Structure formats: structure tokens, C-alpha cells
Amino acid sequence: MIIDSSAMESAEEESLLGQESEDENSELSDNELQEAFAKGLLKPGMNVLVDEPKKFVNNVEGLKQCLADLRKDLPWVERLDMTNLPAEDVIFKVEGKPPNVNNADVNADDDFQREMFFYRQAQATVLDALPLLNKHGISTKRPDDYFAEMAKSDQQMQKIRKKLMSKQVMLEKSEKAKKLRDQRKFGKKVQVEVIQKRQKEKKAMMTAVKKYQKGMTDKLDFLDGDQKKAKEPSQVPNKAGNKKGPNAKRKYKDQRFGFGGKKSGKKWNTKESHNDVSSFRAKVANAKGGKKGAKGGKQNKRPGKSVRKKIKSRS
Known part of the structure; x- marks a missing residue:
């Protein structure tokens, strides 16, 4: 890229000349003002802004004409306008106070009182409007198969x-x-x-x-x-309470497995068992088997102490 140095110098000279001409014009204007002030042509307080009174136009006839042009003789079904006094205040009725119907009695600075007045007025309007709507055949309830058009698409709703x-x-x-x-x-x-x-x-x-x-x-x-x-x-x-009988668990076991009978005192002797000696056996009782058995029987005698020591030392 080639830059022309002569063109750059000419542009700088023109900008300098323009600044000098502006300074000269400003100096001339200041000199003229100083001369006018010296001659007394300029004095402080001569130029004052004066506010003219605003003229309010109250054209009553014109407003009435505009209202007549806007007003149209339409049936109530097309207008659906209602002008009602507020409904009866239940609180005042319970307390026995006179009904507060006059708008002037409502304190505008009291938020609760103001909102309650609006609520009662809307309530009275609904009570008066429902019979009129039913009379003209206008439904006041949404049907069961009513589907409103969604503002968003089904894809967005799925997301x-x-x-x-x-x-x-x-x-x-x-x-x-x-x-x-x-x-x-x-x-x-x-x-x-x-x-x-x-x-x-x-x-x-x-x-x-x-x-x-x-x-x-x-x-x-x-x-x-x-x-x-x-x-x-x-x-x-x-x-x-313990003498009433067995508990439910004991009864269930007796019903399932049967009752075994009395266990305690089963081996006690009685008069009959004491006198009954038919099952007595001398051989079994004495473990001898008579004299013959005593002679011919083997007697296991324990060895003496010295013999036992010898046996232990051998082992």
C-alpha cells in the first residue's frame, strides 16, 4: 500500500485554516457584543421570559355532542353493563349496625375498607347479572368438553x-x-x-x-x-387372671398336637404300686444270679497302687 505524503500535508493545512477562521469569527462576535454593551444597547434584565396564563376551554356543548356520537342504542346483551350498589355487609348486619351503602362513607386511604367495598359491589353485580344472562339464554358455565386454545405449541408443552x-x-x-x-x-x-x-x-x-x-x-x-x-x-x-386357663398359644398347640396328659408326679408311688411285686426280679435287682453265679462269675478287681505305678512307668 502506497501513501501519498503530499495529500496528507494538504489535508493538514486545510484543517488548520478552518480552525483559524472559526477563531476569527468567534473573536469578531465577542468584539461586537463588547461594543454594543459599551454603547448601552445591552443591559441586564432586558430579556425576561413571561409565562402567559393558560386558557381552559370548557366546551360543554361540544362534550355533549361527542357523548351523543359515542352513545348507541344497543340491547343489554351487546353492552353487558351493570351499575349496582354494593351488596349488604354481613359484618354490619351481625353487629346490628346500619348498612354502609353511601360511597362517601368509605375511607379511600383504608385499603381493607376500599377493597371490601369493591368486593361487595362485584358480588351485587354478579347476583343481578346471572338471572339476566339466564333469561337471554347465555350460558354462564364452561362445558365439560371445552378446550381452550393454548398460547404455546404442543411440543413446547411437552418439553x-x-x-x-x-x-x-x-x-x-x-x-x-x-x-x-x-x-x-x-x-x-x-x-x-x-x-x-x-x-x-x-x-x-x-x-x-x-x-x-x-x-x-x-x-x-x-x-x-x-x-x-x-x-x-x-x-x-x-x-x-392366670387361673382362667391356658393362653391362646397353648390352646392352639393342644388342638394341633394333642394333650399329653399330666407330667408332674408321674413316677410317684401309690398304694397299689407299692404292694404290687409281680415285676420284681432278684437277678436283676441284685445282679448276682444266685450262689452259682457268684462262684462262677468274674470279679473285676482294681490293681494295687504299686501295680498301677508300674503300668504308668511302662507306658
């Missing part, structure tokens, strides 16, 4: 639905994980309590066994375990 479903799934997973964590914490707590209880019971059992071994006590109640706790009076309400 939104998928996003909402994914959020719901994530929330369910987080809730499930939270419940699992709580259950694990509770399970660990219960497990620790059970282990501590077992260790405590084991320690108490070992202490009781040591006391029994040392002869400090001759009671073996600690061997009963849970049976002793079940026999405590705190868990048994009264003795009369």
Missing part, C-alpha cells in the same frame, strides 16, 4: 411437562434418600442400644456368677433370665 416430571422425580429421589438416611441413623441408634443392653446384661451375669463361685451368695436366680422378669408382679396384673 415443559418433561421438565416438571424430571423435577418431581428428583424431589422424590431426594426425599427417599433422606428417609433412608434417617432410617439408617435410627437403625444404628437402636443397634447400639441393643448392644449396650446385652453387654450390660452379660456384665451383670458374670458378676453374679463370680459371687456364686466365691460363695458370697447361694441363689441362682440370675440363671432364670427373662423368665424371672416375666414372673414379676409389675408385668402380671393379678393372680386371678
Whole structure:
């Protein structure tokens, strides 16, 4: 790329000449103003802005003409306009106060009172408009098969639905994980309590066994375990309740396996069994078998002490 140095110099000279001409014009204008001020032609306060009063035009006839042009004689079904006083105030009626209907009685600065006035007025309008709508055959309820046109496409709604479903799934997973964590914490707590209880019971059992071994006590109640706790009076309400009969578990077992009969006192002697000697055998009772058996029988005698020592030394 070739740059013309002469063209650049000419452009700089023109810009310098333009600045000098502007300075000369500004100086001339200042000199003219100074001369006019010296001659007394310019004085402070001569140029003052004066605001003219605004003229308000109240053309009543013109406004009435515009209103007549806008007004059209249409049936009420086409206009659907209602002008109603507010409905009866239930609170005032319960308290026995006169109804507050006049608009001047409503405080505009009181938000609650103002909103309640609007609500009562809308309520009165609805009560008056529903009979008129039914009279003209206009339905006031949406049909069951009514489908409104959606502002968004079905694809966009499907995306939104998928996003909402994914959020719901994530929330369910987080809730499930939270419940699992709580259950694990509770399970660990219960497990620790059970282990501590077992260790405590084991320690108490070992202490009781040591006391029994040392002869400090001759009671073996600690061997009963849970049976002793079940026999405590705190868990048994009264003795009369125990005499009613066997529990449901015992009845079910008796019904399924049968009743075996009385077990305690089964081997006790009676008068008849004491007098009955038919099953007595002398050979069995004395284990001798008579004199012949005594002579011919072998007698296993224990060797003496010295013989036993010799046998041990040989082995």
C-alpha cells in the first residue's frame, strides 16, 4: 500500500485554516457584543421570559355532542353493563349496625375498607347479572368438553411437562434418600442400644456368677433370665387372671398336637404300686444270679497302687 505524503500535508493545512477562521469569527462576535454593551444597547434584565396564563376551554356543548356520537342504542346483551350498589355487609348486619351503602362513607386511604367495598359491589353485580344472562339464554358455565386454545405449541408443552416430571422425580429421589438416611441413623441408634443392653446384661451375669463361685451368695436366680422378669408382679396384673386357663398359644398347640396328659408326679408311688411285686426280679435287682453265679462269675478287681505305678512307668 502506497501513501501519498503530499495529500496528507494538504489535508493538514486545510484543517488548520478552518480552525483559524472559526477563531476569527468567534473573536469578531465577542468584539461586537463588547461594543454594543459599551454603547448601552445591552443591559441586564432586558430579556425576561413571561409565562402567559393558560386558557381552559370548557366546551360543554361540544362534550355533549361527542357523548351523543359515542352513545348507541344497543340491547343489554351487546353492552353487558351493570351499575349496582354494593351488596349488604354481613359484618354490619351481625353487629346490628346500619348498612354502609353511601360511597362517601368509605375511607379511600383504608385499603381493607376500599377493597371490601369493591368486593361487595362485584358480588351485587354478579347476583343481578346471572338471572339476566339466564333469561337471554347465555350460558354462564364452561362445558365439560371445552378446550381452550393454548398460547404455546404442543411440543413446547411437552418439553415443559418433561421438565416438571424430571423435577418431581428428583424431589422424590431426594426425599427417599433422606428417609433412608434417617432410617439408617435410627437403625444404628437402636443397634447400639441393643448392644449396650446385652453387654450390660452379660456384665451383670458374670458378676453374679463370680459371687456364686466365691460363695458370697447361694441363689441362682440370675440363671432364670427373662423368665424371672416375666414372673414379676409389675408385668402380671393379678393372680386371678392366670387361673382362667391356658393362653391362646397353648390352646392352639393342644388342638394341633394333642394333650399329653399330666407330667408332674408321674413316677410317684401309690398304694397299689407299692404292694404290687409281680415285676420284681432278684437277678436283676441284685445282679448276682444266685450262689452259682457268684462262684462262677468274674470279679473285676482294681490293681494295687504299686501295680498301677508300674503300668504308668511302662507306658
